[in-house]
Amino acid sequence: MSAKYPVIAVTGSSGAGTSTVKSAFEHMFRRLDIKNPAIIEGDSFHRFNRVEMKQAIADAENEGRRPPSHFGPEANLFDKIEELFKEYGEKGTGEKRYYLHNHEEAEPYGQEPGTFTAWEKIPEGTDLLFYEGLHGAVQHGAVDVSRFVDLLVGVVPIVNLEWIQKIHRDTSARGYSAEAVTDTILRRMHDYVHFIAPQFSKTHINFQRVPTVDTSNPFIARDIPTLDESFVVIRLADPKGVDFPYLLNMINGSFMSRRNTIVVPGGKMSFSMELILMPMLEDLLRNKKK
Secondary structure, eight states: OOSSSOEEEEEOOTTSOHHHHHHHHHHHHHHTTOOOOEEEEGGGGBSSOHHHHHHHHHHHHHTTOOOOOTTSGGGBOHHHHHHHHHHHHHHSOOEEOOEEOSHHHHGGGTOOTTEEOOOEEOOTTOSOEEEEESOTTOEETTEEGGGGOSEEEEEOOOHHHHHHHHHHHHHHTSOOOHHHHHHHHHHHHHHIIIIIGGGGGTOSEEEEEEESSOOSOGGGOSSOOOGGGEEEEEEESOOTTOOHHHHHHHSTTOEEEETTEEEEEGGGHHHHHHHHHHHHHHHHHHHHHO
């Protein structure tokens, strides 16, 4: 980890809601006058483009092997994530690229959707590195990405809610059928257990949304439970120095469930993130200036 070149990672599985945390960080960056963060998208470290991934899945199924998934090592460049975090922490630079999800993203590059841009060097002089994706704390063999992260945030809705969010997002925004999304969830289960879930034991702080409505069968849910129909369980790995009485006073309706865990109403999720994460971010910047 580095004081001079901080690395922040937000990690969570597909449909978990990491974009909500990303928005909270963007707001905090503006308040702290952080104008030049190096933004890294986790999808850019997939091993295969969209066509290659479909072929890799088909080949594995034809050969009777477990097909690869975007959660596991066969379909990702875990070593490249570790290399980037390590190099940025040491020198403030590293290599990045973009995965082009749709025509809107692909058009400026003159490429097809589902492809990658060329690798490029992160320019010198960025304020910090901010990663948002699936594998901000992944470990596999000798690779342990979490070793090089200064602030590690997990976004972990209960799994039924995660599936509901993924099904609705992929069917409405990405044009997949509900059956195709369900097949993807099933194909990823082995890798979810071995490479996604273990990350949340390494995070500095986890935000877990728990709905207060029935989500017992996520595959027939007609809508996504709203924030106001949820609580958010916030677990801090090290509660030392956290002013919980202040947080309880500031966040109406919150309560402590354990000595390192505060529960807040879902509608206060973004507000709570900023209250808790802002001091951590300020500490990183203070150390950077020193």
